[in-house]
Amino acid sequence: MLRPEATRLEVWGDPVAHSRSPQLHAAAYQALGLDWTYDRRRVTAADFPRELAGLSDRWRGLSLTMPLKGRAFQASARRDRRAELTGAVNTLLLAGDGPRGFNTDVGGIVRALEGEGVPGLDRARIVGAGATAMSALVALSELGANRVEVVARRSAAIEPLAGLGATIGVEVIGVPFDAPAHTETPVTIATLPGDAAVPAAAADALAQRGGLLLDVVYGHWPTALADAWERADRPATSGLGMLLHQALLQVRVFVTGGTDEALENESLVLAEMQSAVVGD
Structure with a gap:
C-alpha cells in the first residue's frame, strides 16, 4: 500500500552531484500538479542501510545510482522481474509492506532504442561487461535479440552475462577489444564509463560494423x-534518452505503484521532463 501522505523523494549515489534526476522529477510532478519534493543526497554503499532505516513515513521513494543498485536490491522486500534478472534496483518504492524494488534502466533502454527507430532486432552488441551491461542484455532480449556479442577486456567479466543470457534465451558471445574484425550488427550499446580510455583502432573497428x-x-x-x-x-x-525514459518509469512507480500504468497526460509529462534537461 502506498503512503498517501508521503511526499518526499531523493536520488542517492556516490557521486551524485552530476545527476539530472532532480530536474526531471521536479518537471514531472509540477506537470502532474503534485506538491512533492525531490532532492539528491550523497550516500555511500556502507552508509546505505543506516540512511534507509532513518527515513520517516514522509518518504515516498528513492532513485538509486551507482554504487547503490545492489544494496537496494538486497533491501527490497519485493522486486519486479527486471530487477530479479539483473540483480539491480534503481527505484525503491517505500510502501507500507516493505520497500519494493524496480529496475527502470531496462525499460529506459528499450524505449530509447524504439525512439531511435529500432522496434526490434535479432542480434546486437554490448561494449563493456559491468552492471549496466546486465540491464542492456535484458533490454535487447525484450526487443527480440537472441544473439548478443559482448566486447570486454577480461573474458571472466562476461561470465555473469552469459549466465543471464542462458536464463533469458540469448546466446552471449564474448569478444576481446583487440579482435581483428567484428560481425555486422544493427545496434551497439556502450556501457563503459564516460572517461573510459578506448584505443582508437579498437573504437574504429567497432564503429565500422556497429550499426x-x-x-x-x-x-x-x-x-x-x-x-x-x-x-x-x-x-x-547519448544516454540522455535512456535517462529520460527510465525517469518517466520511476515517476509511474512513485505515482501509481508500478511501471505498467500510464500517467495522466503522460505525453505532456514526458515533454516537460525533456524540456527540463535539454540544453543543460
Missing part, C-alpha cells in the same frame, strides 16, 4: 566511441 550506437553516457559527451562512430559516419546517440 546505431546507444552510449549510456550523457555527462561526458562525446565519448571515445561516439567520436569513432562520427568518423565512420554512423549514427550515435
